[in-house]
Amino acid sequence: MIEKISLGQNGPLVSKLGLGCMRMSRVWGGPANDENESVATIRMALDSGINFLNTGDFYGSGHNELLVGKAIKGRRDDAFISVKFGGIFYNNQMLGLDLRPVAIKNFINYSLVRLGVDTIDLYQPCRLDNSVPIADVIGTIADLIKDGKVRHLGVSEITADQLRQVHRIHPVAALEIGYSLADRQIEQELLPTAKELGIGVVAFANTAEGLLTGAMTAPLPADSYQNHFSRFQGENLVKNLEKVEVLRQMAADKGFTPTQLAIAWVNAQGDHIMPLVSMSRRARLPENIQAMDISFTAEEMNTLNTHFAPGAILGSTYLQR
Numbered sequence: 001m002i003e004k005i006s007l008g009q010n011g012p013l014v015s016k017l018g019l020g021c022m023r024m025s026r027v028w029g030g031p032a033n034d035e036n037e038s039v040a041t042i043r044m045a046l047d048s049g050i051n052f053l054n055t056g057d058f059y060g061s062g063h064n065e066l067l068v069g070k071a072i073k074g075r076r077d078d079a080f081i082s083v084k085f086g087g088i089f090y091n092n093q094m095l096g097l098d099l100r101p102v103a104i105k106n107f108i109n110y111s112l113v114r115l116g117v118d119t120i121d122l123y124q125p126c127r128l129d130n131s132v133p134i135a136d137v138i139g140t141i142a143d144l145i146k147d148g149k150v151r152h153l154g155v156s157e158i159t160a161d162q163l164r165q166v167h168r169i170h171p172v173a174a175l176e177i178g179y180s181l182a183d184r185q186i187e188q189e190l191l192p193t194a195k196e197l198g199i200g201v202v203a204f205a206n207t208a209e210g211l212l213t214g215a216m217t218a219p220l221p222a223d224s225y226q227n228h229f230s231r232f233q234g235e236n237l238v239k240n241l242e243k244v245e246v247l248r249q250m251a252a253d254k255g256f257t258p259t260q261l262a263i264a265w266v267n268a269q270g271d272h273i274m275p276l277v278s279m280s281r282r283a284r285l286p287e288n289i290q291a292m293d294i295s296f297t298a299e300e301m302n303t304l305n306t307h308f309a310p311g312a313i314l315g316s317t318y319l320q321r
């Protein structure tokens with residue numbers, strides 16, 4: 001069974017491993033997933049003690065919430081539902097944000113209906129920008145909490161200054177943020193700020209868009225969505241895959257997979273840090289659950305931290321740092 005942690009100080013109890021549902025729907029293009037398998041995966045995750053389910057109203061334009069709703073039907077209390085809103089996606093592209101209070105009040109009702117629930121456990125703008133004052137965005141979510149439509153406020157991919165600003169307006173339960181051996185820039189300011197404020201960290205992209213799975217070879221197939229990002233292009237990819245060899249070797253020596261070590265490394269960064277991992281098929285669950293029991297010697301940790309020092313992986317992804 002998966003250990004439970006409190007999301008933030010005195011926050012709700014959630015599993016230390018979260019299930020990312022995004023890739024069960026078509027967000028960045030690519031082939032559609034088998035819906036029955038996706039629903040079965042969510043149910044198997046709940047059976048295994050993973051209660052934290054992460055979705056977004058723009059993941060497949062509502063498709064993802066419908067899947068989650070189907071999977072949790074009849075077992076609402078087993079699930080802790082985290083929903084992001086505000087992203088405008090069309091044709092596999094993010095077109096912008098809509099954070100207007102009137103829009104948020106509209107979005108929430110659609111999400112509740114699609115999920116088939118009365119309350120969303122964690123509700124968060126997928127990004128913040130300057131189009132709407134932060135106080136108005138957060139104030140609207142605070143109103144939804146008063147109305148009982150939302151339980152806790154979350155934020156996603158914001159800066160340390162923004163995190164402080166939001167937390168002053170309304171207590172933040174969780175910060176959702178990209179974090180992996182390949183993307184460690186947040187260690188400088190954002191992670192210490194979240195810790196200081198007692199905010200839980202929901203860390204996604206532990207495999208760095210698949211780079212750390214050890215399954216990639218250069219060049220990527222022409223239809224891979226990762227080709228859009230300079231990290232996966234030309235010489236960058238060749239050099240980055242050389243770096244991943246160290247992870248692959250350590251995984252082989254320890255009898256695990258590179259993905260397991262990538263998740264275990266994130267898990268080891270703190271009791272308040274939850275690896276949030278995409279899994280669209282049941283076969284992924286045992287491997288990734290086992291990753292939560294992996295520990296590193298001081299020497300192994302030192303090897304990984306040195307080899308994957310911030311900036312060691314070349315090129316960028318959609319994470320804006």
Ligand SMILES: NC(=O)c1ccc[n+]([C@@H]2O[C@H](COP(=O)([O-])OP(=O)(O)OC[C@H]3O[C@@H](n4cnc5c(N)ncnc54)[C@H](OP(=O)(O)O)[C@@H]3O)[C@@H](O)[C@H]2O)c1
Nearest residue numbers: 020021022023054156204205206207213259277278279280
């Ligand atoms: N706040 C944000 O801005 C933001 C951005 C992106 C994602 N997210 C959330 O975070 C979750 C995770 O992020 P992510 O999908 O970018 O990263 P991820 O968890 O690193 O997943 C990337 C890929 O790894 C695969 N995978 C999982 N376990 C594996 C294993 N044991 N061996 C080999 N491959 C494995 C998954 O495949 P399958 O899907 O085929 O199982 C997935 O395609 C998403 O589902 C979403 O809920 C949030």
